Amino acid sequence: MSNLVIVESPVKANTIKGYLGTNYKVVASKGHIRDLPKSTLGIDIENDFEPKYINIRGKAELINELKKEAKNATKVFLATDPDREGEAISWHLATALGLDEKKAHRVYFNEITKNAVREAIQHPSSINPDLVDAQQARRLIDRIVGYKISPLLWQKIKNGLSAGRVQSVATKLVVERENEIKNFVSEESWTIDANFKGNAGKKFRLRFFGNKKGKIELLSKEDADKILSALEGADAVVSSLKKGTKKRTPAPPFTTSQLQQEANRKLSFQSKKTMSVAQELYEGVSLGKGGEHGLITYMRTDSVRVSQDAANAAEKFILENFGEKYYPKTRRVYKTKSNAQDAHEAIRPSDVTLTPELAKPYLTNDQYKLYRLIWCRFVASQMEAALYDTMAVEVTTTGDKGEYLFKGKGETRKFDGFMTLYTVSSDEEDKEDEENVIFPKLEEGEKLTVLDVTPKQNFSQPPLRYTEATLIKVLEEKGIGRPSTYTPTITTILSRGYIERQGKFFCPTELGFVTTEIMDKYFGTIVDYRFTAGLEESLDSVAEGKLEYKKVLHDFYDRFLPLLSKAESEAERVEVKGNVEELDILCEKCGAKMVVKKGRFGKFAACPNYPQCKNTKQLDNLGNIVEKKPDVVVEGMTCPECHGKVLLKKGRYGEFYACENYPKCKFTKQISKEAGVACPKCHGKVIMKRAGRKVFYGCDNYPECDFSSWYMPTGEKCPHCEEGYMVKKKADSDPVCSNKNCPTNKKVK
Template sequence: MITKFWLPVKKLEDAAAKVDEVILAADPDREGEAIAWHVEHILKNSRKLAKKEKLVFKRIAFHSITKEAIMEALEHPRAIDINLVDAQQARRFLDRLVGYKLSPILWKKVRRGLSAGRVQSVAVRLIVEKEREIEKFKPEEYWQIKVEVETKKGEKFEVELARIKGKVADIHEGEKAKVVLAELESAEYLVDSVKKSERRTAPHSPFKTSTLQQAAANVLGWSAKKTMNVAQKLYEQGDITYHRTDSFNLVPTVIEEIRKFIGEKYGAEFLPGTPRVYKTAGKVVAQEAHEAVRPTHIEISPDKFTGQEMAHDQEKLYSLIWRRTVGCQMSDAIFDDTKVIVRAGENELTATGAVIKFAGWKKLFLKDKDKDEEQILPMLEVNEKLKKNKVVGEQKFTQPPARFNDASLIKELEKRGIGRPSTYAAIISTIIDRRYVEQRERKFFPTSIGVAVVDFLVTNFPKEMDYEFTAKMESELDDIAEGKLKWKKMLSNFWGLFRDNILRVDKDSARVGVPTVGTGKKCPLCHEGEVVVRDGKFGKFLSCSRYPECKYTAPFIEYVPGVKCEKCGKRVVLKKTRTGRDFYGCEDYPNCTWASWHKPGAKKEEQEQEQEKPSD
């Protein structure tokens, strides 16, 4: 037995020696089932317990740490589900086969100290391919033209050019824009049509793990790892149900509790006629037995907590979960939409407006910026004349695809069937820790090491790096969990081809280098090579292009162009905490201790995501 596990096992043996029944209450998922099996296996084969005549093992599973849930579980014990254990064992062996066999190949062919993961490497591939899309992107010029108009009553609103001579306004050159702007300056403006309609929006489903991580990233600016750590605390305190789940399911008794709470708190008009039932799309897996992530006691609203009762981060995440859970059973939000078409000669301009007629579920979210709310338009009549106040033409350029952040990467992994709710946070943390990607202002950028590793693996292990193949492996793990596939057969099928490929690549493939970035400066040590930026185990550093012949190295300082320290006015540098997170600091540290998570001058709403000063 591994030394560090000896003491916990001894404690289990000592406790089991005093009882006739052992209750196995590990987490209600595959990992928990495997832990329960291992505990039972160790105790059954313990020499210390060999003389004990009878020792009964019972497995219980509950999805919230509350008295009611635990008592219910104790009344319905069961045997360990060996299919779930096998699925977890298969995942563990599969990941080790890939990691243990691929990593030495990377040491030999790319750089020592590198490692590969079955799912992590595929996630890095997504980020690398996104970066190449961005690099290939060619921005195209276009013009947006808006006009501020005014009614006789002095009510002002804005219209945007939509059509020219009956065709969609598609202006890509400044000269054409000048012609249209001149026409609009001299034109008479008449209201051509006013169309009003009612629009309803249904609430979102309750959270499952992936959507909770996405919402926390978008609303709170959190990483998936932080979200899961805070959720773990809430679960352990009995505040929420188990937070690793693929399911949107809410049990009928809980739905009734939520509906009763809504009626009493907000009124009958906020209740739809029938309960809302949310079904999980896609393949139903073993974790489908779980509930959605929800508060254990819906009557405990976020405003009932004080800073002493719940840590600040826990309060923020609880509020997010509580609002989503209550909101999912509320009435639709109703909007009054208005679309106005204004004619100016042969040009057609439009304006849209939307106001909330009935808040419905959005009552819980009115503090958040509501994208459904648009400008409020005045009452207008067809053929009404409007006064032109100003015409504005703005040159714009199409934008490249957005880089992945925590939320969009998790969404993409889930869409492709790669990974499971319990693995997303670990996937992202691992690829950052291994320096395959770095995160700047919450966006993922591949490092030169990440690019080199992905290119090598895609070239030499195309099957293992294929998105569909990785998803197929996840599906087969689900089949094992459901008893449809034997885990040893699954591993055997994978290992045969993978082993042959490992041997071939080890023998035949060429070594690849990690790309560097030149600085244009001569090496101060050898005066022959160029100083280049390299990616190392602990971040970027400067070295000579003639390495290993020349051993010159120096720290890499990344200055932020056009930005001055808010405290002393000196240059700002981009730094990293001990945990690898980017922050901004003054070049004159420690004389100047100014630091910020956000780039000076960033938008206020971005800075409000996280106020605390970097401390690690």
């Protein structure tokens, strides 16, 4: 008789098969096999909240097959995911298959590698009832909220709506941010910048601060003019010059929420896509003759802990590939937040020696991008800090109307450290306004020339709408939900129409406003941020065996039932206005009032009688109609395919040439823009070209010269290796060599 190993997914099963011998049969349950019924509440509230689980429709044949396999097996290993949901699946499997404690063995592994799987099989344990209870408590509370409040929303607003303990709170966040923006009153302020020049002859810019007593706020033009008047003919001197050094330490390896946020910022991945691709990397991909391998650790975690073996492997890799100065004298140990579940490690590569470039031939483009992000973040987290020289300069101006201070700070990186591999991105609302100033050589007491003084009027800006990254960030900060809930929560409130995407930002719909108003009015406690976070802490206590899960259910229901009764008796029907915005513009083709629609590239005006009338018009950022300019005939140019006239047209990616006889003749030609530098290969002109949505740089002597680059070339050869050429990966970044093997290119490939 052989042993049976049960996992959730066929992909995971296929990977594990290669690690175990012929004495083990690995099968997949394909997720949950039992759940609460869809048609009824499925909870006997009067009988101490007893759940009524049933087999999921369509799983009967699978359950029978699993029963046969389990009956014939010597041992049954339940190898579902190492979290509460995975524990619940194992418990349901053991119950449905009639497994006793002697036959059922629970195994845990944080990464799907040969060593991890075999180690887990050799040291099995039993199902953890506390984790099962924590999952049950969440499931039952969410079912009560959904099944009790949703019918109320159907009666009072419209059919098909749903309420959820976490989804309603997430919607509320988006609605409250929108109200903040609508109610925001902009305040005027002024800044004054001055350019100075010292003995070195190079100018530098500082910002007006105030005087020795402190900062002076310039709230009007009159305030600014007063200072400008005082600066006329004033002398300037360097009154303070402080030099120092600053360390910038790496961020810890990824938790689930941090991975979702960073993938959204750096890769433009939505959280649903991030978790789907991460699941593929965790469960295993084929590495050719190397077989199936799980490339990352378990991707649902809020821990930043790293195992000793993983830290040792990272140390060895860094020393061998970067050198001693890139590894810190003291190993980095990151502290997990107090409310986090620390049972798992952070998200990291399961084998640090499998670099992204080595894995790339076996991965899809999305898998490669995410694996590279995870790999670089982990390795960088174990590296030495980046080191900066800093300088803070104060200049005092003295005139007939008093002394005033100008201040500025600058920093220059002198050792890249972990930043040779990875830099953390930031949200727009987190970016500081203070400019990094590059100072010439200065001495304290040095007299300066005031070159010019520039006032600037500013107006305070409302907070930005949430992006997917910033919404996940605030959910985590407020303790709302857990790593496994962020993605389904956002997916649900989008699909239900409570919020919608406008570019990368979330905007509440009229439905979202109305639903939030009702939830706030009648279920304020349930959608209160502190209550929701407190409930999460109670569920954590259940998982730790410190709290009985039935008590959590009773406490919740005792608070919930009076709110529900009041809402059912008092709430009135609310009419939701459609989200269609009419324009005071008539369709010139059929006479109907045009409406605002949303497409892939933003809002546009459309006829409401579509598809009978397909008239559309472009809108600008202010919602005004953009009059379409007539196509211009290009003089002296004829179509090379049909000899018709060539027109200058404007498309999604800018201007291009096209034949007048379209669609009969489909000739088009890109209009290339000069980059303003010489080709590093033949000294021809470098031009900007487009491949799909991406811009690249090529030589105008193509095909005689095959130079091309995704990055902006500077026109110079690399002074170190003389094989590569210098490119800028960002407009404001330092040039780097294009040659991967150049000694200056420290990124591991």
